Amino acid sequence: MRDQPVLSLRVAAAEAIAPTLRRVSLRAADGARLPPAAAGAHITLSLPASGHARPLKNAYTLVSADLEHGYTLIVRRTDPTRGGSQHIHEALAVGDVLEASVPHNLFALHSQAKKVLMIGGGIGITPLLAFIAALRARGTRFELHQICNSADLRVFAALIGAQPGEAVHLHAGRSTFDAAVVLGAQPLGTHVYSCGPAALMDAIAAQAAALGWPASHVHREDFGAAGGEPFTLTIGTSGARITVAADQTMLEALEAAGIDAGSLCRGGACGVCALPVRAGELEHRDHYLSADERQSGAVVMPCVSRARGDSLVLDI
Amino acid sequence: MTIAFKPDETFRGDFRYANSPAAILRFPFPFDQDSYMYGINMEPHTRSTMGGAFAAAFDVDEHYVAECAERAAVLAADPGRCQVLPHMVEAEWDTLELIMESLSADYPEHFTLEREGDDWIWTNRPLSLHQRFRFGDPSSLPQSPFEYIARQAQGDFTLQDQRDGTLYMDGGIATTQADWSLSFDLGMTFHEWHGPVPLAHQKGVFDRALSYLMRVRYGHPARRLNWTMTVHPRLDTSPENYPVWGAGPHHFDGGQHRRDAAFAGRIADILPAAALERAAVLHPRLSCQHR
Numbered sequence: 262m263r264d265q266p267v268l269s270l271r272v273a274a275a276e277a278i279a280p281t282l283r284r285v286s287l288r289a290a291d292g293a294r295l296p297p298a299a300a301g302a303h304i305t306l307s308l309p310a311s312g313h314a315r316p317l318k319n320a321y322t323l324v325s326a327d328l329e330h331g332y333t334l335i336v337r338r339t340d341p342t343r344g345g346s347q348h349i350h351e352a353l354a355v356g357d358v359l360e361a362s363v364p365h366n367l368f369a370l371h372s373q374a375k376k377v378l379m380i381g382g383g384i385g386i387t388p389l390l391a392f393i394a395a396l397r398a399r400g401t402r403f404e405l406h407q408i409c410n411s412a413d414l415r416v417f418a419a420l421i422g423a424q425p426g427e428a429v430h431l432h433a434g435r436s437t438f439d440a441a442v443v444l445g446a447q448p449l450g451t452h453v454y455s456c457g458p459a460a461l462m463d464a465i466a467a468q469a470a471a472l473g474w475p476a477s478h479v480h481r482e483d484f485g486a487a488g489g490e491p492f493t494l495t496i497g498t499s500g501a502r503i504t505v506a507a508d509q510t511m512l513e514a515l516e517a518a519g520i521d522a523g524s525l526c527r528g529g530a531c532g533v534c535a536l537p538v539r540a541g542e543l544e545h546r547d548h549y550l551s552a553d554e555r556q557s558g559a560v561v562m563p564c565v566s567r568a569r570g571d572s573l574v575l576d577i
Numbered sequence: 578m579t580i581a582f583k584p585d586e587t588f589r590g591d592f593r594y595a596n597s598p599a600a601i602l603r604f605p606f607p608f609d610q611d612s613y614m615y616g617i618n619m620e621p622h623t624r625s626t627m628g629g630a631f632a633a634a635f636d637v638d639e640h641y642v643a644e645c646a647e648r649a650a651v652l653a654a655d656p657g658r659c660q661v662l663p664h665m666v667e668a669e670w671d672t673l674e675l676i677m678e679s680l681s682a683d684y685p686e687h688f689t690l691e692r693e694g695d696d697w698i699w700t701n702r703p704l705s706l707h708q709r710f711r712f713g714d715p716s717s718l719p720q721s722p723f724e725y726i727a728r729q730a731q732g733d734f735t736l737q738d739q740r741d742g743t744l745y746m747d748g749g750i751a752t753t754q755a756d757w758s759l760s761f762d763l764g765m766t767f768h769e770w771h772g773p774v775p776l777a778h779q780k781g782v783f784d785r786a787l788s789y790l791m792r793v794r795y796g797h798p799a800r801r802l803n804w805t806m807t808v809h810p811r812l813d814t815s816p817e818n819y820p821v822w823g824a825g826p827h828h829f830d831g832g833q834h835r836r837d838a839a840f841a842g843r844i845a846d847i848l849p850a851a852a853l854e855r856a857a858v859l860h861p862r863l864s865c866q867h868r
Contacts, residue, residue: 266796266797294692296795296796297671297674299667328694328695362796363794363795363796364795365794365795366795369739371740371741372664372665372738372740372747373664373740477740477741477742525617525618525619525620526617526619526620526621526789526799527620527621528619528788528789528792528793528799529788529789530617530619530785530786530788530789531616531617531618531619531620531785531789532617548784548785548788548789549785
């Protein structure tokens, strides 16, 4: 696939697999072959949302990505204030075309894992379904603990399709899952992957640390934090005000306003786009500034960093 | 854009090699400084719409046919110049897919990729290749998928596996290297294989470069211009062949020869030999771990 950050995807199939779960298959709108995606990858869909001027961008894990079925997602209907999944459940129809990012993977399987332990909570099962398929193909030993509502047990069991001899455990609620026992029983060389509510993933990480697991063997789902809260940028010399949207970098907002800040890597590594700051609190996300420079709050890398708060004044 | 290939060029022996004026004009420089030091000069691979070396994902120039023949000769003498660890087999197919899609889209008059599901037909007109194969089935190609396609591209490649917060060089092909050895570096981490580079570690260059590379995203390629100088247009300046190229009468062993004056009159000779690192950085995760 050539550099093409945005995909146009057509809904090829959509079906309810439970009252709150909808499975959606997406293919390239032009019929072309989709970019490959490793187990654990996600895409970001642009979804129309009532009451929002701009489409919402929601990240969804790919349950599978293959030539025959395209990209498959399973979406849980959640809090109606986040309109994205509401749209998928109520309005999305076969034939609809959606804009999506190319797949991105921040939750990839470790190629050298001797055993993979997977712990899922609720809809956190989605990347684990992709992992199971990959691990079966690879012949890597795995163990799965999936926690869910009792109402979802049968649906999840069907999605997993446990084969004879596989260590698959479904738990109706947290009470029958003991992280200390499960983590404590693993052989050396095991990598643990957790996906689900933050409290579950925090608990797994804390238990693994308490048992002396190396941090490199403990993984949790991550969609990345490219954007953040919107804020207002003020140009110190002119007083001009520029809005930095939630899904936009400060550098992009400056460029959109016709201010050429000068940049090279656009990834927080090279230091070329550094700008002086007059006022405002910073959230540094770069790999360039020294600890002292960060502390001073006098300089920022606008390609990745943001304001911690609703305004920032640049000394330019 | 039709390229007038120069298939009779050589990179050893009689060194029949030269750049046409057009090839020099499309070179991705000028050098904008008077002195150079290791730095973080990675940047998004923004396509040039004016032609030149930045117009394509993988650049093909007038030396393509001759460079592919040179690569074949090096591999015939030393098959160890291409090695891939077994867990990187998906990255091999990713590389093949990426290069075939890119070349056929960027140079449709020279390369064609036809696909019917996993049944693919690849046509490389400059090298007179027409290959039917089944994507995912290595027995349907004359070499491993990575070696097969890397033999049809200019510049060296490495396959890097992202794990443990770093990149491991778990595969590659190196026949045009500036004195580094794939056999030696295979399986090393990013900091290990850059270990011998002077000065740059202390400047934090590799820490920042690694952070950047680990965040390169699929569909968002990056590039880095890199150049070396050799007296002759020899592409195979490998440690394995050091006795062949390192000890000859044209060897520069530092000292006064490194002064600018020693090189000043040679710029025209040096430019053709400068090796552009073809910096289509394969997305580490997807290229290494897809499916």
